Amino acid sequence: MDNTRRKFLKLAGLTAAAGVGTTLLGSKAMASGGGGHAAPAHGGHAEVAPTGTRYGIVIDTGKFHDNPGLAQKCQDVCHSYHNVPDFGNPKDEIKWIWTDKFANVFPEHSHYRRDERLLSMDIIAMCNHCDNPPYVKACPTQATFKNADGAVMMDFHRCIGCRFCMAACPYGARSFNWRSPRGVDKEGHPFIKKYNQRFPSRMRGVVEKCSLCSWRTKKGKDPLCVEEACKTASDAMIFGDLNDKNSKIAKLLSSKFTIQRKPALGTHPSIFYII
């Protein structure tokens, strides 16, 4: 009996040792084989090494605070050009650019005992055109994607209205057309007050968002909101290529203290705020 147990334990020990040995050998071989190709891990908090164009905007919140109504002007210019409907209730609201209070735009920052000016500010919020946009992975039809300029775009033709992207965007920068934007409300007022014949509208069941005015930036112009803001207060919004070290925006970012929205999520937003 004892003899048998002794044999059994020896055998079991040998088997275990052999198992561990092969696993170790295997992983070693894999490490040496794949080591050369291993890419550095993306995501997390580390910024990805800059390659190509990456457009971004710096928003000087103080200049918007000093010019009340300027943010509204920017929104009007954007929304009227892009035929953004006004459904008249916040639940169905379509927004490409909007304003909110500090506590809502920067919920991860403490707003306890902040100064009155900061808490009363209407801060411009828009799509952050993240370098690591989570909803691009969420979209099942590739209707949303990041273009060569770093702008996160929508191909409205391909959107099937599943709203996965809305769930995946941590900034609420995407809106869904629950009703036809071409329709009218109960009193017969059209949701789009005045159509801009140069731009399409959307249809029911399509998600829409800011496209960083890619139709303008390609021609070397600033986005509409930036242009409008700078008409009243110069440099209230600064647009440019973050990856170009000589651009105005890159120089500004390296000389001023700026914050991003929810940086801890690892989305790498391209919109920066001077508070």
Next chain:
Amino acid sequence: MYDKGKVLIGLAIFVIAALSIVGYNATMGDVDSFRTDGKPGPEKPVGHDKCVKETAYMQTSHMVLLNEWRDEVIREGKRELVETVGGEMVEKSLQNGCMGCHISKVKFCDRCHDYTNVKPYCWDCHLAPVEAPASKEAH
């Protein structure tokens, strides 16, 4: 022949009903969009006689070109102007390119699409040019 009266009345009703369709089309129907030879007659733009491709290609494959333009413009950011066969430069855009020359959807697009009973969904989102009030009444 039994029930001669009833049969004749029935026949008369049938002939009138059958002829009424022809009669309706001849007098009240939408004759505006068809030429006398029965073919659709899209109105060519005035002052522009060449499109971005040859007419034969545009007649059969304009939808393919529009899809190519869409992908190039939105996906690849290739927003440069394209040259027409006649040497004009136009934007790669349905609203800002095509409809710049073809100023009426009703008198151009709809003519053939109605004729072939094709219902493209372009105009669910894209805005058709604002038609002159007179042309709307005529249609």
